[in-house]
Amino acid sequence: MNLGSLSSTSLLIAFIIYNVSFLVFVLALAGKRWSGRDPEAHQRRWGKAGFALAVIGFAAQLVYFFTRWAEGGHIPTSNMYEFMTFLSMMVICAFLIVYLIYRTPVLGMFAMPVGIIIVAYASVFPSEVQPLIPALQSYWLKIHVTTAATGEAFFAVGFAGGLMYLLRTVDYQSDAAAARKERRGVECTLFVIVTLIAFVSAVFGFNAAGYKAQFAQQTLVTDKSGAQQQVTQKVDYVLPPIFAPNGAETVQMTPFLGMSKPLFEAPSWMEGANAGRKLNTVVWSLLGGVVLYGVLRLIARKPLGAAISPLLQGMDPDDLDEIGYRAIAIGYPIFTLGALIFAMIWAQEAWGRFWGWDPKEVWALITWLFYAAFLHLRLSRGWLGKRSAWLSVIGFLIVMFTLVGVNLVIAGLHSYAGV
Amino acid sequence: MITNTKCECGHQNPVGTVLCESCGKPIEDDGSAATLEMRYDGVARRSQKQNPTWLDRIWNFFSSVKIAVWLIIITLLGAALGTIYPQETTFLNLDPAVYYKQTYGTLGDIYYRLGLSRTYSSWWFIALLFMIGTSLVICSLDRVLPLYRALSKQQLRKHHSFLLRQRVAFDGVVPEQQDEASWLGGMAQTLRKRGYRIHVGEDGGAMLAEKHRFSRWGPYINHIGLIIFLLGVLMRSIPGWSMDQYVGFVEGQPTRIPNTDYWLLNEKFSVDFYKQDEMTPEFGARDRIVPKLYATDAVLYRCTADCAGPQPKLSEVHRQRIEVNKPLDYKGLKAYQFDYRETPMILSLKPSLKNRQTGEVYGSFELSMTKPADTYRVGPYTLKVKGFYPDFGLDDKGLPMTKSNDPKAPAFIFQVTGPGLPAGGAPYLYFARQIDKAQFHEQEINGALGQQFDISVGSMQDVKIASYTSYLNIRVDTAMPYIWTGAAISMIGLIMGFYWQHRRIWLRIDGRRLAIGAHTNKNWYGLRADLAGALGKNGIAVAPKSLETRGNRA
Numbered sequence: 022m023n024l025g026s027l028s029s030t031s032l033l034i035a036f037i038i039y040n041v042s043f044l045v046f047v048l049a050l051a052g053k054r055w056s057g058r059d060p061e062a063h064q065r066r067w068g069k070a071g072f073a074l075a076v077i078g079f080a081a082q083l084v085y086f087f088t089r090w091a092e093g094g095h096i097p098t099s100n101m102y103e104f105m106t107f108l109s110m111m112v113i114c115a116f117l118i119v120y121l122i123y124r125t126p127v128l129g130m131f132a133m134p135v136g137i138i139i140v141a142y143a144s145v146f147p148s149e150v151q152p153l154i155p156a157l158q159s160y161w162l163k164i165h166v167t168t169a170a171t172g173e174a175f176f177a178v179g180f181a182g183g184l185m186y187l188l189r190t191v192d193y194q195s196d197a198a199a200a201r202k203e204r205r206g207v208e209c210t211l212f213v214i215v216t217l218i219a220f221v222s223a224v225f226g227f228n229a230a231g232y233k234a235q236f237a238q239q240t241l242v243t244d245k246s247g248a249q250q251q252v253t254q255k256v257d258y259v260l261p262p263i264f265a266p267n268g269a270e271t272v273q274m275t276p277f278l279g280m281s282k283p284l285f286e287a288p289s290w291m292e293g294a295n296a297g298r299k300l301n302t303v304v305w306s307l308l309g310g311v312v313l314y315g316v317l318r319l320i321a322r323k324p325l326g327a328a329i330s331p332l333l334q335g336m337d338p339d340d341l342d343e344i345g346y347r348a349i350a351i352g353y354p355i356f357t358l359g360a361l362i363f364a365m366i367w368a369q370e371a372w373g374r375f376w377g378w379d380p381k382e383v384w385a386l387i388t389w390l391f392y393a394a395f396l397h398l399r400l401s402r403g404w405l406g407k408r409s410a411w412l413s414v415i416g417f418l419i420v421m422f423t424l425v426g427v428n429l430v431i432a433g434l435h436s437y438a439g440v
Numbered sequence: 441m442i443t444n445t446k447c448e449c450g451h452q453n454p455v456g457t458v459l460c461e462s463c464g465k466p467i468e469d470d471g472s473a474a475t476l477e478m479r480y481d482g483v484a485r486r487s488q489k490q491n492p493t494w495l496d497r498i499w500n501f502f503s504s505v506k507i508a509v510w511l512i513i514i515t516l517l518g519a520a521l522g523t524i525y526p527q528e529t530t531f532l533n534l535d536p537a538v539y540y541k542q543t544y545g546t547l548g549d550i551y552y553r554l555g556l557s558r559t560y561s562s563w564w565f566i567a568l569l570f571m572i573g574t575s576l577v578i579c580s581l582d583r584v585l586p587l588y589r590a591l592s593k594q595q596l597r598k599h600h601s602f603l604l605r606q607r608v609a610f611d612g613v614v615p616e617q618q619d620e621a622s623w624l625g626g627m628a629q630t631l632r633k634r635g636y637r638i639h640v641g642e643d644g645g646a647m648l649a650e651k652h653r654f655s656r657w658g659p660y661i662n663h664i665g666l667i668i669f670l671l672g673v674l675m676r677s678i679p680g681w682s683m684d685q686y687v688g689f690v691e692g693q694p695t696r697i698p699n700t701d702y703w704l705l706n707e708k709f710s711v712d713f714y715k716q717d718e719m720t721p722e723f724g725a726r727d728r729i730v731p732k733l734y735a736t737d738a739v740l741y742r743c744t745a746d747c748a749g750p751q752p753k754l755s756e757v758h759r760q761r762i763e764v765n766k767p768l769d770y771k772g773l774k775a776y777q778f779d780y781r782e783t784p785m786i787l788s789l790k791p792s793l794k795n796r797q798t799g800e801v802y803g804s805f806e807l808s809m810t811k812p813a814d815t816y817r818v819g820p821y822t823l824k825v826k827g828f829y830p831d832f833g834l835d836d837k838g839l840p841m842t843k844s845n846d847p848k849a850p851a852f853i854f855q856v857t858g859p860g861l862p863a864g865g866a867p868y869l870y871f872a873r874q875i876d877k878a879q880f881h882e883q884e885i886n887g888a889l890g891q892q893f894d895i896s897v898g899s900m901q902d903v904k905i906a907s908y909t910s911y912l913n914i915r916v917d918t919a920m921p922y923i924w925t926g927a928a929i930s931m932i933g934l935i936m937g938f939y940w941q942h943r944r945i946w947l948r949i950d951g952r953r954l955a956i957g958a959h960t961n962k963n964w965y966g967l968r969a970d971l972a973g974a975l976g977k978n979g980i981a982v983a984p985k986s987l988e989t990r991g992n993r994a
């Protein structure tokens with residue numbers, strides 16, 4: 022077995038073990054009420070098993086990481102696939118650390134899925150090892166990317182903590198306006214998660230089925246000497262084209278459900294061939310999210326939040342509040358160091374400016390300011406409990422927007438290739 | 441309004457105090473059992489003065505955390521607005537007034553007109569940063585001194601309503617068969633082992649165990665770092681403190697860095713691509729060309745005399761290979777590899793003057809394509825440069841002209857004097873490039889002289905060619921050390937504040953009654969564990985969770 026396949030196999034093994042670990046954590050909570058059991062002992066035993074599995078999965082992912090490093094000759098954080106996989110690894114790592122402090126299985130039930138979804142999301146991107154272009158050949162870049170991801174991983178655990186708190190405390194009985202609003206908020210958050218899952222599944226499904234569509238678009242490119250040139254750009258679609266790039270010609274398209282040509286064309290203000298593909302991706306994700314959410318809703322016969330929240334009864338909300346906050350408190354200095362200070366050092370080395378208001382940079386700043394506001398509100402204005410939980414959920418959505426949305430919607434210097 | 445701020449313990453507190461500075465009893469003790477607000481230990485802050493003057497009002501505005509959070513949120517939203525469309529600074533030479541409308545339609549036009557295409561240099565954005573800076577200074581001053589006072593003169597024996605209204609508290613009795621003093625000693629011992637510093641009161645009935653007080657200074661150190669950072673950013677606008685320009689350097693030709701006394705020579709530019717065997721087979725199959733290295737071998741000179749003249753005196757000061765991520769660095773002057781262009785051009789030639797009939801070589805001379813000398817002596821002949829066309833062409837009237845200043849197709853008109861030529865000499869049109877010689881029929885144009893003489897290079901060794909122009913980003917940023925210092929201080933403060941917590945446990949014995957209150961700024965879980973562990977070791981078994989006075993709120 023060569024390094025490359027050893028590495029990808031380890032990742033697959035890690036992914037499977039993570040899923041098992043997640044299920045064990047769920048059973049640790051759901052099984053408490055099985056008859057003939059001491060709930061405390063059950064939870065402790067199953068919680069330990071879930072934790073042990075998470076550790077094994079993490080070890081497998083470390084094998085992936087180091088073998089890929091050996092294969093590529095550089096630390097695997099240099100494209101979207103590698104970055105996302107790394108992020109998921111750090112989410113698991115952050116979870117393990119926070120778990121060691123608080124030892125509550127319920128954290129596993131919420132933090133593991135975050136890690137799992139990020140691994141799955143990573144595999145949507147092209148996974149081959151790419152040689153490093155000169156701009157990426159800097160050890161500061163590696164330090165920057167790894168520490169920033171570690172900080173974000175703790176925010177992810179904070180997000181899990183916040184969501185736990187909300188599901189524990191939101192009132193699913195009351196008819197009061199405030200309770201209804203909170204329930205809607207929780208459902209929206211769960212919908213976002215479901216949408217991500219739907220998106221990843223769609224890409225996997227169509228990839229596995231060998232789906233392919235290709236478009237050619239004429240674009241005007243300005244070259245170095247300032248001359249403009251017509252260039253034909255080819256764009257590959259992994260998902261069936263609901264939206265084709267604006268003004269593009271279909272080169273090839275596998276029919277899908279009787280759809281043999283694109284349904285619509287991207288509006289003309291969406292410049293470039295990739296804009297059409299990105300729009301298509303967004304529309305597919307939303308559609309997939311709606312369908313998957315609908316199915317889950319039909320199975321549960323009630324809001325998803327209402328289905329999950331009984332598992333959390335019996336947890337002390339104050340503890341959940343502290344777990345979420347603590348994760349963020351651990352992550353904040355790491356994030357500051359990685360996403361801002363190391364980023365500035367690297368930017369200074371690479372471009373001669375420590376700050377350039379590139380969209381990725383700005384969004385890192387926005388994330389940082391948001392969590393600063395969170396900390397001030399908590400410390401000085403006593404925003405504990407629900408408000409704090411909402412803020413940790415929103416904070417992580419901002420993190421994800423920085424990682425995913427900015428690539429999808431806005432493109433700057435930092436962007437890696439997308440789907 | 442006069443409020444009575446004298447506590448029953450006899451201590452006179454400043455106006456604005458919430459908890460007596462001495463015994464901790466709430467100033468307005470309403471007899472409730474609710475958890476006390478321990479922010480800044482309940483001391484009065486400067487901003488809580490009565491009858492504020494206008495200066496006080498400004499102070500109060502900026503010292504409010506509520507305002508600070510608003511400032512942070514507004515800055516955050518403003519920054520987000522700036523990422524909707526690319527900023528103007530992303531483009532080197534475009535007319536923004538046209539660009540936004542053309543590319544993004546009406547919305548783009550509105551964006552441009554609102555000034556959002558220059559968000560980060562707009563007055564309101566800078567004003568926001570400025571206000572955050574002010575707020576940081578004032579807010580820290582407002583709190584750090586009172587907090588320092590409160591922490592440095594803590595009285596040990598606290599009031600019962602202070603102890604029992606802490607979030608973590610214990611109300612019980614000293615275990616039987618133990619006298620109070622030895623029990624207290626045991627407790628002190630245990631907590632000391634856990635890293636607490638123990639202060640025992642003179643009368644023996646009270647104790648304070650305290651740990652990691654320094655972490656309370658973390659946020660302030662962080663804020664000081666941020667202030668220094670922001671000042672550093674401001675300093676960049678001091679004239680002369682920052683420079684940022686892009687300069688092209690042709691190989692083999694020292695070029696002046698504008699507005700400085702430095703010249704930089706690009707000795708050689710190299711670009712290198714990954715070979716097939718350096719890629720994984722999977723990626724190699726994609727047939728993509730991936731650059732591996734851009735490098736400029738640079739020599740930096742300082743001009744010592746004649747800097748404005750044609751022949752400045754240069755002395756070498758620094759020599760370095762510049763790569764992406766490895767800029768040249770000489771006393772704060774930095775040069776970053778930015779771009780390159782393939783610009784094949786002749787720099788200089790060493791042609792020989794020959795007799796076409798006899799083949800006799802009179803000699804050769806060094807001819808620069810950018811700065812030719814006035815005259816050249818070759819054997820018995822003198823060649824005076826009468827005309828120089830770096831980029832030779834003919835205008836509409838058929839007269840020679842130059843299309844640009846780059847030596848793309850250099851041509852010279854020499855006035856040749858010497859043996860066998862008329863006294864005033866005869867003109868000779870010389871093309872440097874073989875291809876131009878043929879295209880413009882050099883030999884025919886020169887007529888009789890062309891029959892007699894030939895000026896040409898013998899071999900490639902006599903030709904100096906530059907194949908690349910390397911574009912470097914030249915920068916000076918004198919404020920950087922301040923910026924890095926600020927960032928480092930800030931980081932130290934964050935680590936202090938987040939990875940250590942200030943824990944305090946107050947303990948008081950009256951008769952057999954034991955009252956304990958404990959407080960931390962974060963991590964209640966750890967504090968409860970500490971206290972429950974210590975009590976357990978000393979004969980009082982309690983579950984950590986039961987020390988929490990707040991109970992389940994939901």
Ligand code: HEM
Nearest residue numbers: 393396397400502503504505508572575576579583659937
């Ligand atoms: C971008 C700007 C700022 C950042 C990144 C920042 C960061 C922080 C951090 C990390 C803490 C510690 C929080 C904790 O321990 O949970 C803190 C505390 C604090 N900040 Fe800021 N801050 C900023 C601006 C401000 C401003 C403008 C004010 C002015 C009102 C302010 C007032 C405070 C106060 C009063 C504390 C509490 C200090 C204590 O624990 O005694 N901060 N800040």
